[in-house]
Amino acid sequence: MPLDIGLELIRLMLRDSGAWCRLEVEDVFAVHVGWDQYLYVGSSRPCQGALARARELGLFPEHLDVSAYDFEPEEEGVLRPGDDDFWAGLHSAVGCGRAGLLEEIYVQNASRWHRLTCDTIDTVRAGLAPRARLAVCPALSSDVSAVLGAHPTEGIVEGVWQDREGQIHSVVADDDVFAELAARISEAEAAALLPMYADERVPPLSAVMPDRDGVVRARWQAEQSLSDLAR
Incomplete structure (x- = not known):
C-alpha cells in the first residue's frame, strides 16, 4: 500500500469515520488505531528519534510490549478463496x-x-x-x-x-x-x-x-x- 493511502486511512480512523483496518509489514512495522482513538505504533527497531519528535509535538508516547489490537484469528468464518x-x-x-x-x-x-x-x-x-x-x-x-x-x-x-x-x-x-x-x-x-x-x-x-x-x-x-x- 502506498504511504499516502496508509496515512489517509490512519486519519480516517482517528476521525472515527467508520472504516477500520490494521496497517502492517509483518514482523517489521505496524500501526493500529483503537476504538478509543489511541494510536499503537510497533517497530522491529528502536525509534528514539520518532519518540523525541512526538514529545516535541505535545504527544505522550508510552512503551507497551504488545498492541491492544494485535491480530487474533477469527473463531467463525470459512477459509474460501475467490478463485x-x-x-x-x-x-x-x-x-x-x-x-x-x-x-x-x-x-x-x-x-x-x-x-x-x-x-x-x-x-x-x-x-x-x-x-x-x-x-x-x-x-x-x-x-x-x-x-x-x-x-x-x-x-x-x-x-x-x-x-x-x-x-x-x-x-x-x-x-x-x-x-x-x-x-x-x-x-x-x-x-x-x-x-x-x-x-x-x-x-x-x-x-x-x-x-x-x-x-x-x-x-x-x-x-x-x-x-x-x-x-
Whole structure:
C-alpha cells in the first residue's frame, strides 16, 4: 500500500469515520488505531528519534510490549478463496436468479456494492480491491413499492438501492429513520432491504480475494454461506 493511502486511512480512523483496518509489514512495522482513538505504533527497531519528535509535538508516547489490537484469528468464518471455482459458481447463481448483488468489503466497516448480470461479472471481478471480503446477496428488485411494503416496523435493516443514474447506495437504518430511508428509496430504479442480524443475513456465496498467485493472505475469513450451513 502506498504511504499516502496508509496515512489517509490512519486519519480516517482517528476521525472515527467508520472504516477500520490494521496497517502492517509483518514482523517489521505496524500501526493500529483503537476504538478509543489511541494510536499503537510497533517497530522491529528502536525509534528514539520518532519518540523525541512526538514529545516535541505535545504527544505522550508510552512503551507497551504488545498492541491492544494485535491480530487474533477469527473463531467463525470459512477459509474460501475467490478463485475460478467461486466465480464459476457465482455465474451459475446469477444465471438462475439466486444472486444478483455483490458486497465488496475492502476494509472493516466500509464496502462497495455491485449489481451483477452474467455479462458484468468478469468486469466486476477485475475491479475488486486486493484481498477484499466478498458476500453475495439476492438481486435488487425493480418493484420498489413491494420492497417498501415489506419494510419492518422495528429493528435494523440495510437499504441498498440503485438510483436512476446507475449508482448504488446503501444506508443502515433503525426504526427512528425508516421513514427517511423509505423516502430516499422511493425514487430508485431497484432496491432491497437486507437484515443486519448475522443469523438472518446468510449469503448464498462468500469468499476472500486471493493474491495474484492464488494464495489467500488476507487475515479475515469469508462469512459462512448457505452451502456451509447445509453441510
